[in-house]
Amino acid sequence: MNDSAPHVAVDQFRTRAERVRSEVEKLVVGQRDLIDGLLTCLLARGHALLEGVPGLGKTVLVRSLASAVELSFSRIQFTPDLMPADIIGTTLIREIAGGQREFAFETGPIFANVVLADEVNRTTPKTQSALLEAMQEHSVTVAKTTHALPDPFLVLATQNPLEMEGTYPLPEAQLDRFLLKLHATFPDHTELHAILDRTTGSERPEVRAVLSRTEILDMQQIVREVAVARHVQDYAVRLLEATHRDRPGAPAMVQRYVRYGASPRGAQACLIAAKTQALLAGRYHVATEDIRRVAKPALRHRLILNFEGEAEGVSSDQVLDEIIAKLPETRG
Amino acid sequence: MLMVGAASAMRCWCGTGPARHKRGRVTQRARAASTQSPDGSNVLAIQRAIDAVRRRVRLQRGLSAAGYAGVAVLALAGLSIAHSRFGRAGSWTTATSWLAIALFVLLVSSALCARVSRLAAAQLIDRANQLPDLMSSAWAFAELPPERRSRFAVAAMADAAAVSGRYSAAVTLPLAWPRVIGAWPLLGVGVLALAQIPAARPAAHTPQAEPLLSEQLLSSDEIERQQRLLERDRKAHVQDASVLELDRAFEALLARVERHAIDRAQLLHELAELDMRARDAATVSAERAGELRELGRAFSSQADTRELGQALERHDLTASRSALDKLAARATPATAPHERRALDKLRAALRSGLTRAEQQRQQRMEQARRTLDSLQREREKEQPGSTGTQQAERQRALDEALRRERANRQRERELDRLERELDQAAAEKPSAPDQTQRALESASETLERMQRDRQRGRTLEGMQERIAELQQQLTDTEARADADAASTPGAPDEAQRVDVERFRAKPHERRSGNSAGDTPADDTAASGTFLPASRENAQTSAEARELKAQRISEEPGPSQAGRPERGRATRSGAADVDVSVAGVIGQGATRRSVIYDAAARGFGTLGYEKVHTDYAQHAEAELEREPLPAGYRHFVHRYFDLIQPEDTHE
Numbered sequence: 001m002n003d004s005a006p007h008v009a010v011d012q013f014r015t016r017a018e019r020v021r022s023e024v025e026k027l028v029v030g031q032r033d034l035i036d037g038l039l040t041c042l043l044a045r046g047h048a049l050l051e052g053v054p055g056l057g058k059t060v061l062v063r064s065l066a067s068a069v070e071l072s073f074s075r076i077q078f079t080p081d082l083m084p085a086d087i088i089g090t091t092l093i094r095e096i097a098g099g100q101r102e103f104a105f106e107t108g109p110i111f112a113n114v115v116l117a118d119e120v121n122r123t124t125p126k127t128q129s130a131l132l133e134a135m136q137e138h139s140v141t142v143a144k145t146t147h148a149l150p151d152p153f154l155v156l157a158t159q160n161p162l163e164m165e166g167t168y169p170l171p172e173a174q175l176d177r178f179l180l181k182l183h184a185t186f187p188d189h190t191e192l193h194a195i196l197d198r199t200t201g202s203e204r205p206e207v208r209a210v211l212s213r214t215e216i217l218d219m220q221q222i223v224r225e226v227a228v229a230r231h232v233q234d235y236a237v238r239l240l241e242a243t244h245r246d247r248p249g250a251p252a253m254v255q256r257y258v259r260y261g262a263s264p265r266g267a268q269a270c271l272i273a274a275k276t277q278a279l280l281a282g283r284y285h286v287a288t289e290d291i292r293r294v295a296k297p298a299l300r301h302r303l304i305l306n307f308e309g310e311a312e313g314v315s316s317d318q319v320l321d322e323i324i325a326k327l328p329e330t331r332g
Numbered sequence: 333m334l335m336v337g338a339a340s341a342m343r344c345w346c347g348t349g350p351a352r353h354k355r356g357r358v359t360q361r362a363r364a365a366s367t368q369s370p371d372g373s374n375v376l377a378i379q380r381a382i383d384a385v386r387r388r389v390r391l392q393r394g395l396s397a398a399g400y401a402g403v404a405v406l407a408l409a410g411l412s413i414a415h416s417r418f419g420r421a422g423s424w425t426t427a428t429s430w431l432a433i434a435l436f437v438l439l440v441s442s443a444l445c446a447r448v449s450r451l452a453a454a455q456l457i458d459r460a461n462q463l464p465d466l467m468s469s470a471w472a473f474a475e476l477p478p479e480r481r482s483r484f485a486v487a488a489m490a491d492a493a494a495v496s497g498r499y500s501a502a503v504t505l506p507l508a509w510p511r512v513i514g515a516w517p518l519l520g521v522g523v524l525a526l527a528q529i530p531a532a533r534p535a536a537h538t539p540q541a542e543p544l545l546s547e548q549l550l551s552s553d554e555i556e557r558q559q560r561l562l563e564r565d566r567k568a569h570v571q572d573a574s575v576l577e578l579d580r581a582f583e584a585l586l587a588r589v590e591r592h593a594i595d596r597a598q599l600l601h602e603l604a605e606l607d608m609r610a611r612d613a614a615t616v617s618a619e620r621a622g623e624l625r626e627l628g629r630a631f632s633s634q635a636d637t638r639e640l641g642q643a644l645e646r647h648d649l650t651a652s653r654s655a656l657d658k659l660a661a662r663a664t665p666a667t668a669p670h671e672r673r674a675l676d677k678l679r680a681a682l683r684s685g686l687t688r689a690e691q692q693r694q695q696r697m698e699q700a701r702r703t704l705d706s707l708q709r710e711r712e713k714e715q716p717g718s719t720g721t722q723q724a725e726r727q728r729a730l731d732e733a734l735r736r737e738r739a740n741r742q743r744e745r746e747l748d749r750l751e752r753e754l755d756q757a758a759a760e761k762p763s764a765p766d767q768t769q770r771a772l773e774s775a776s777e778t779l780e781r782m783q784r785d786r787q788r789g790r791t792l793e794g795m796q797e798r799i800a801e802l803q804q805q806l807t808d809t810e811a812r813a814d815a816d817a818a819s820t821p822g823a824p825d826e827a828q829r830v831d832v833e834r835f836r837a838k839p840h841e842r843r844s845g846n847s848a849g850d851t852p853a854d855d856t857a858a859s860g861t862f863l864p865a866s867r868e869n870a871q872t873s874a875e876a877r878e879l880k881a882q883r884i885s886e887e888p889g890p891s892q893a894g895r896p897e898r899g900r901a902t903r904s905g906a907a908d909v910d911v912s913v914a915g916v917i918g919q920g921a922t923r924r925s926v927i928y929d930a931a932a933r934g935f936g937t938l939g940y941e942k943v944h945t946d947y948a949q950h951a952e953a954e955l956e957r958e959p960l961p962a963g964y965r966h967f968v969h970r971y972f973d974l975i976q977p978e979d980t981h982e
Contacts, residue, residue, distance in 0.1 A: 006487035227485035229472035231451065232465055285473075285488040287464035332451020332468070 006284055009222050013279050016219060017043070019210040023068035026205040028061045029198065030191035037182040037297055038065050038156065040276040043219050046179020046269065047135050047155040049120075049170075049301060056184040057195075058158045062116045065156075067207040069216060071113030072150065078123035080166065084130035088140045089147075105142060110134050113150050113213070117157035121167045128174055131155065135177040152216055172260075172304060179269050180294070181301035226275035228286045231330040233271065236291050238330070240267040242323045243303055253322040257309030262302035269298040288329050296320045374486075374493035375474045378454075381496035382471060385453040388501040390444050392508065397443035399510035401436040406519035408432040413526040460504040466492050550805060555590050558798060559583065565791050574613050575788050578795060582606055600806055600963035607799045607961045610792045612735060621647055621786070623743065626692060628652075630685030636678045637685070649786060686751050693747065697740045704733040803963040941977045948972045 004012070017039055024035050034050070038061065041048040050058045059075075066073035076087055089108035093101050109115065110131070120128065134140050135155050139148045157178070159170070175181070187195060198205065241247045244261035245254050254261070274290035281290070300316040309319075412428035454467040470492030473485035481489075562583055565575075585602050588594040594602070628644025631637040640659065643651035659678060951968055960968075 006483050010487075225482055225484050227469070227473060227482050227488055229465065229469035231455075231468060231472060281464075283464065283466075283488070284484040284491065285465065285469040287466075287469070289464050329455070332449040332453075332455060 010279060010282055010284065013219055013222055014282055016211055016215055017280055020065070020068045023207050023210050024061065024064045026207055027064040027198070028057055029194040030187045031057065031061060031184060034058075034061060034182050034184055035065075036277075036280070037180050038062070039280075040273050040294070041156070041179050042069070042152070042154055042216065043223050043279075044179060044272045044276045045152060045220050046272065047157070047177060049175070049178040049181045050156065050158045050184060051161055051181060052158070052184025053162055053186075054160055056186065058184050059116065059118060061184075062114070062156045062158070064207050066114040066116070068209060069114075069211040070209040070213055071152065071154075071216070073114045073116070074109035074112035075116040075118060076109050077118045078120050078127070080123060082123045082127045084127050087127065087130050088134070088142060091143050103143075105145065105147065107147070110140065111147070111149060113152055113154065115153075115155045117155055119159060120157040121159040121170055123168065125168055125171060128168065128170060132174060132177065152213070152220060175301045176263055176265050178301060180273060180297040182297055223272065223275050223279060226278050226286060227284060228271065228275070231332065232286050232288050232291065234330040235288050235327070236267050236270045236274070239270065239291065239295055239323065239327055240264070240299075242327055243299060243319075249327075251322050251326050253314075253319050257305050257312070257314045257319060258303055259306040259309075260304040262299045266299045266302045270294055273298050292324055295324055374470075374489045377493040377496050378467065378470050378474055378489065379450070381457065381499070381501075382450045382453045382467065384501035385457055385504050386448045386450065388505045388507070389448045389453060389456065390446065392505060393443040393446060394440050395507065396510040396512075397439040398436070399512040399516075401439040403512055403515055403519060404439075405432040405436050406516065406523055408435070410519065410523045410526055413523060417526065417529045457499055457504050461499045463495070463499075466495065550589050550802065550809075552590070554802075554805065555586050558586055558802070561794070561798060562586075565794070574609075575791055578606060578609055578613070578792070581609075582795065582799075596806060597967075600803065600961075600967070603799050603803055603806075604961040604964055607796060607803075610796045610799065611959075613788075613792050621789070623689060623693070624649075627685055627689050630688045631681065634678075634681035634684070636674060637681045641685075647786070649780075653780065683751075686747065690747055690751070693740065693743060697737075697744070700733055700736045700740060704730070704737060800962060803961055803966075806963060807966045944972070944976055948976075 020039060021035055028035065038048055038050075040046070042065070050062070052058050063073070063075075076082075085108065087108045087110050089106050089111065091103050092106050094104045095101050117131065120131075130140075134149060134153070138151065138153045139146050141147070155178075159167075238249070240262055242250055243254060243258060243266070244250060245258050247261075270291055271286070273294035274286045277290040277293055278284070278286045296317055299320055303316040303319060305314060305316065305319070408428050408431060412425045412432075415428075416425050450471055451468055454471040455465075457463065457467045458465055466488070470489045473481055473489050476485070562579055565579060585594070585599070585606065589599060624644050624647060628641045628646075631641025632645060633641070637655075637659070640652055640655035643649075643655050951972060955965055955968060
């Protein structure tokens with residue numbers, strides 16, 4: 001697909017993405033944005049942090065996605081007593097032929113293409129930090145030996161925003177590793193009916209693998225090729241700059257409630273996610289609208305509000321809404 | 333060259349010419365790409381679509397600019413018309429017209445030639461046609477060198493080129509009339525309404541500069557009013573040569589005032605001249621009226637002519653004529669014998685009245701002759717050292733006597749003619765009544781003539797009143813000018829100049845018959861007054877002062893000329909020192925006048941305060957005695973105000 005004509009590549013990209021989406025939607029009702037977000041992370045080589053109250057189908061969604069693609073999947077239930085070695089793996093002494101013994105690295109559950117880090121905020125920062133290298137470098141280092149993670153590698157973490165007792169909020173460095181932070185929304189009336197129909201009946205829909213690993217890698221490559229005009233990229237840059245209170249042109253809400261703005265990774269996340277969105281929309285180039293669409297999921301977990309913002313219950317989404325509303329497009 | 337420039341500008345405006353700026357280079361590169369790379373045609377297609385929108389944008393901006401420029405032009409036109417209607421037209425109107433044209437051209441041309449970037453135009457296409465940054469991104473990719481374009485960029489350009497023909501510039505940017513055009517009709521109506529207002533009457537004479545306040549003699553309204561009154565007098569059919577001449581002189585004077593071709597002093601002088609002429613003419617009328625009253629008293633004593641006499645006494649000339657007509661009717665040939673007797677009686681009464689009037693007239697003539705002779709004798713014996721005032725008084729009395737003499741002669745001729753006619757009527761036989769009738773008709777004509785004379789007198793009185801009004805106005809305006817000058821530090825010195833010399837010289841010239849070549853300095857020296865000379869004749873005045881000093885050394889002093897009670901001036905022998913004190917300009921109304929004779933020998937021994945008091949009292953008494961125009965009185969008062977001692981100045 002990489003060598004085919006652009007319109008063929010884009011058409012295939014859209015077809016494959018649609019196939020995955022259709023498979024996922026066999027189990028997951030609604031949550032279209034969430035599905036697109038996960039798909040975006042998969043194709044943009046990013047990781048996703050899913051946030052939502054229990055029962056909204058986060059885990060089901062991730063499992064469905066992993067089932068729809070021919071990728072290895074592992075689920076890690078994060079608990080306070082979970083250790084890094086439980087995730088990464090450990091070196092064991094084992095007997096080999098001839099009665100000899102040797103050290104052998106026993107891989108942990110992180111060695112999978114799709115890793116579900118369920119309730120990631122319930123484990124200690126020590127364990128959480130075990131994911132840092134894996135998420136950023138796609139490799140883990142144990143006993144001075146670096147072990148590459150399978151490609152593609154996708155961490156899909158979930159966290160519950162309500163039960164905060166005994167949890168360990170993810171540090172900023174950890175949050176910054178996630179390409180998108182997605183919110184699971186409560187289904188509407190029709191969707192609830194559909195959920196009940198699908199889950200309480202005798203028939204349980206099965207999700208088939210519709211996308212091979214090679215295809216996924218091709219799609220990830222195509223995403224990188226999407227063209228971005230300078231003025232569109234400039235919009236992404238200015239969007240990022242607008243999250244910093246000390247930059248000129250920062251909206252009043254940013255100046256008042258934001259302590260730290262998004263890092264350059266935020267702009268990277270915006271652009272790569274926008275490229276995926278452009279492809280999903282069947283375009284060869286990124287539009288400003290794509291940037292706007294992914295701005296909130298890409299930046300919401302990268303804004304650190306100050307005490308006043310948190311005391312007044314201001315959310316990052318509100319701040320980002322204000323920025324998007326007031327930031328003009330780059331004009332020629 | 334102009335055509336080439338215009339074509340180049342047009343190509344630049346259309347965006348198809350070889351532009352020399354950065355965008356132009358990109359354009360050339362795009363052209364090169366069209367021949368070197370497969371996506372070159374896409375670049376040209378995109379560029380064509382974008383350039384079409386750029387032209388549209390310029391056109392829209394030009395329309396908007398034209399809208400605003402039109403408002404500005406209309407506003408300027410309104411201002412210009414208002415200025416021409418309520419102010420002074422002229423170069424301001426022309427300048428406004430040019431400014432309006434230049435403003436319109438500048439605004440529209442700058443809007444048409446303003447730079448519109450292709451990226452902005454492409455974004456406009458995207459927004460108008462809801463294309464998600466397709467054209468703008470394609471143009472951004474087109475600006476890249478071909479080797480740096482990814483296959484997706486090329487695909488995006490191809491997409492844009494494919495849809496570029498679908499979205500025309502007219503669809504992308506439909507021309508919208510600027511809202512400000514809605515204000516055009518309103519402003520246009522205002523301008524038209526202003527244009528309907530009649531323009532102010534153009535001034536007959538446009539002065540080079542605004543006249544000084546002190547030179548603003550009469551208001552234009554007042555001049556117009558006076559001209560209307562003159563016109564009314566003309567329509568009153570006063571067929572009198574002297575009145576018509578006065579009329580014309582008055583009109584010419586008003587025209588000079590309107591043209592600012594006369595100064596205040598000269599105007600006052602001319603008004604005084606007119607006043608004197610009108611007064612002289614009116615005096616003749618008054619004397620005739622007096623004689624008619626005497627005639628009326630004579631007729632009243634007779635029963636038959638009582639009605640005529642009473643009418644004449646009342647100076648009711650209409651009733652007199654009616655009574656005379658009745659008498660003429662009674663004297664018709666159809667009358668009975670007793671009526672003929674009554675007619676004879678009437679003739680006798682008329683003759684008696686005429687005889688009495690003739691006697692009185694002869695007495696007055698004799699008296700006038702005596703006066704004239706005595707004046708002529710006095711003039712022949714006139715001393716060279718007599719003052720100008722005395723000379724002027726004598727001359728004036730002589731003129732008056734001569735005038736009365738002339739009037740008496742005229743009346744004598746009229747009475748003679750009337751008497752002849754009565755004699756003829758008395759001598760004719762009863763069978764020739766037509767002659768009597770003619771005599772009575774002649775008497776009626778005489779009365780009619782007198783009636784016209786009365787109307788003439790009224791006209792002259794009106795003219796005198798108007799002249800007095802004007803003199804009063806001039807006095808008032810000068811007082812205001814003084815007040816203005818006092819409130820304006822550093823007011824022009826010229827405006828504050830008092831030309832007392834002119835005031836004194838002109839009447840003297842008029843009455844003494846001096847030729848125009850006589851200089852004011854000569855008059856001053858001859859008259860012996862200590863009036864200042866104007867700047868122009870300062871040199872001549874100096875010579876006259878020397879002559880005067882020489883004369884004083886040889887003849888009795890000024891106090892002796894006409895004032896024997898003061899005697900010869902006492903010579904103190906003190907060393908006289910001429911001291912000149914410069915006026916301080918800028919501290920209010922400063923009046924400067926050089927008084928030459930005050931420093932002459934002989935006056936130095938008298939206190940200046942006493943000299944001033946005596947002279948001022950004398951002048952005041954003369955003013956009270958003589959009927960002088962208000963303007964002249966003002967000059968005299970002003971003169972003594974200016975020369976009064978400093979301690980009493982306050």
